[in-house]
Amino acid sequence: MMIIGAQLYTVRDFAKNLTDFEETLKKIAALGCKAVQVSGTCEFEAEWLNEKLKENGLLCVLTHTKPAEILKNTEKVCRDHEIFGCSNIGIGAVPGGRLNDEIYEKFKADFMPAAEKIRKAGYRFFYHNHAFEFSKSADGNRFFEKMLADFPPELMSVTFDTYWAQFAGADPAKVLLSLKDRAQCIHLKDMCAMDTNTNRMAPVGQGNINFDAVLAAAEQVGTEYLLVEQDDCYGEDPFVCLQKSFDYLKSMGMEF
16 A cells, blocks of 8 residues: 655755754644655754654654765664664765766765665665656666666665656656666656746646556555655745645545
8 A cells, every 4th residue: 555645855944943843743744644754854863853753643764864974874874764763765866966977887886885785784775866867878878777777676766756757758657667666665746837948846636747647657566655745836835735735645545
């Protein structure tokens, strides 16, 4: 069964200090949500997060952790995740947020050993895609495909982002079908075309992504958590945007 969750990056402006972060967790729980991804928040101690998650009946199912921390302090990152009960350790992108062949080779050399350490400790390493991973390397292959070939499923899962795949010109459902055993947690984010040259993010169900196909693909590849994210709410209350997405997904038979 796939569970709806919230990517806290959506409400990052309401989690810039511990007091606000605590209140945000209460608001997320009040929406009926049980699963969250912790990303884009202020700094926190693992023990603090564990306490606040328990107080609000929330489960952290994934993080976006600073890449440098994963590389330099892999064991501590794993211990912290153990404390607040999260088995999935993710990064938001290649450090620097762009790719060419040199950057990719460095990423592979740096993160392959870290991913192995994470696996041996009993955790999963996750990579979150944007659009630039769908650009081509010098050998003609897309960087996204190279990642899947170079990192086996046991070393890297993918936090697949529907919006960025479609932004790159790919079919989100078809890409998701290529991620069997890697897509335990995915980001659901819709795209609204404002005009022929402008796209913007939208609550799930209010854009043009085919979520019937996406959810069918997610079911097929073994997705566990459908994490709703909207990086930009364009002045609208992000908690309201999350609620709109939740309501749409519940209407499709998904559950918290």
